[in-house]
Amino acid sequence: MTTPVAVAFSVYLLAMLAIGVYAYRLVESHPDYILGGRKLGATVTALSAGAADMSGWLLLGLPGAAYAAGLNQIWIAVGLSLGAYLNWQFIAAKLRRYTELARNSLTLPDYLENRFRDSSRLLRATSAFVILFFFTIYTSAGLVSGAILFQQSFRLDYETALWIGTAVIVSYTFLGGFLAVCWTDTAQGVMMFVALLAVPLAAAGGLGGWEATIADVRAVDPDFLDVFAGLSFTGVVSLLAWGLGYFGQPHILARFMAVRSASEIPKARFIGMWWMILSLYGAIFTGVAAVAVYADGPLANPETAFIRLSQDLFNPWISGWLLAAILAAIMSTVSAQILVSASAITQDFYRSFLRPEAADKELVWLGRTGVIAIALAAVWLAGNPESTVLGLVAYAWAGFGAGFGPVVILSLVWPRMTRNGALAGMCAGAVTVVVWAQARADLWDVYEILPGFIAAAIAIVAVSLLGEKPVAEIRAEFARV
């Protein structure tokens, strides 16, 4: 264990805990615990949406892919940026207004039930189940990558590393709920941003500037500079299609629902998009610069590109913080997902089905218990470092994107949409993703989110038009948004 890394990790972890303790004092009610009382400012909304969205993939996976394949990885960055922009532009403000108007909905299942006045409870139960199922897998993948980072940085055994990482994430989420998660996300987002600018700039500076770096990369392999190298049309479409996932990610949509006012959205969109795009550039250029830096001794594992450059180019007291930024990226996503899952337990199952009369305090403590329960389930799934959950992230992203994306978009823009249409869309999207993922090699080898998204949209429109028009109360509420 190196002292500078240990100091950076410890200071960082203590700071996150301090934020959790501070937020604990501000939680007075259940809406405070699961949605921060809807009082986030633009900066916190933007950075917490960004940091909750971007996991360790941004600092490890994407630079690794760019190191292994070059600039053709720009397509996933373009797809994600476009999806995020459209989400901010067309979904954020409307969702904020609609969730408050529709009986002050606190969660996505809550919103769907209230938006369609669904007395059958089917929409709520189905969507809450999908959230719990996919987020437990998703959270578990985050815990595995966090544990591997701890393990490699401190030579701990995997299980100890897993428990340490989980304990810190759970403590601040448990204590401070949504506000703690958003404030820690903001601090974590700043760390990620600084690290992703510092590493490629230092690498390119060391190589003699941008043109010299590109010339060095060309000398290794000119294909690294070709955005179409090794990619078919379907490959490009699949990478771009990642952007469709944004419209259905409950942990990102929750940030939109929690902003102080819809009028904060233009500022939040500006901060969020600049943060995201500069970070994506930083990640890709980190990988590309690593090609030039390690031209004579290629890295055995491409995903270590960011870690190796941090260690080789910086003073250990700085590289400790750069490595802590990886932990920040992982933790910000995991905590956001654990909290949304806990809110599905309290608001969508317990309060809706078991104890509608439950008091605020009871719900807050049940939410805290839920945080621990979800974390334990995720730790159990993450049990060993060879766990297959890491491979399931793309699957969970597609499941949410196709299952909820078209439902959320159309519910905000199409007054004729019905409860049955929403249910059909959710099922069609999720089922298509599951089936396509199994059979895509035999059908069209495209990322399953694309057919899932299209199937869901068609199902919503067809089933809605086949049924009766929504009642006047729903149409009137829609008109007020």
Added chain:
Amino acid sequence: MEPVLPLATWIAVFVPMPLLMALALLGLLLARRGKRE
């Protein structure tokens, strides 16, 4: 001398994402102006 990056690469890397940043900035400026008025 060879160009630094092939044209298609330069366009894919440096056009769509900066354009989105510009749109986000424009949205902010328009919203600020709307608020003042």
